[in-house]
Amino acid sequence: AYFNENGFNIDKQTAHGLLKKTALLFENLYKAMQKAVKEDNYLCCDETYHRVLVKKELNDGKGSRKGYVWVIVAAHLGLAYFFYDDGSRSEEVILKELKGYSGAIQSDGLGAYKKVAAQSGGKILRLACLQHCKREFLDMKGNADADKILTLANQLYQNEHKHKIGEDGWTVKDNLRWRQEYASHILRQMKEMLLKIKSQPRKYPPKSQMFKAAKYMLNEWDGIEAITTGGDYSWDNNLIERINRYISLSRKNSLFFRQPCRSRAWLHLLLSRMFMQAAQDKLLRVPHRHT
16 A cells, blocks of 8 residues: 555565565675674663564464564764664673674663673773663652752753863863763762662661662662763763664554564664654754764
8 A cells, every 4th residue: 555655556575575685785784884883982772672473373372572672873973773683682682792892882770781891801881871870769759868869960960061072172081071070079979878778778678669779870880980981971871762762652653563574684774764764853863972
């Protein structure tokens, strides 16, 4: 129906065949994109899911399942690279993808990303995402301790926004010096607050939301402090969250993908098209970070 509506007299089987051939032709482009992205020394990483149609007899009688899509964004180059391994969220997927990489990666607290850095022999610096650390505290607004953590986190952003790299001669080195100046005492206060929360089991039992939020943030502390070692590192991973937001919207609109794509290039092209459409709709953009 889509082709007929747009003036093409072509049946579905022929269209599918042409798309498969196109995917094969673009395989080299896919590999070039993969290589180009990993030449950037600052990557943002994340994974999200989409519903995928599968044969019921292979999936406990269910016709669909979650299939995870991974995405890496080259923060300096502004390139996005998608990859898919039969829908797996296994740590082996990202470990394999980033094997041999050297630079900084920013992510949420998923253990797989920490393992990537731990197994890199010091070649990879992992950066945390402050927004992920704030989420649970945002749900507890009105609690004095949660409000204090949020106030301190917001102070980091407020100070960061006082200058912008590339404007009025402000350089990455200038920003690094400024960041190290303003962030140290804010982070020190924040850590003291988090430790105080964890030291009050009667007020905040280990199973309470507050205790869990503090524990998560403390577990991410090395990654938070690592942000202060670079002048152009972001305090959060929102750059990639905006990309995954469009995949999330697609989950609601298209409900599912068909049987998982065998061609990596075709999947990348499909998701890239979704991404570009989102950019055209002004839902998101991938800004270039200054080097």
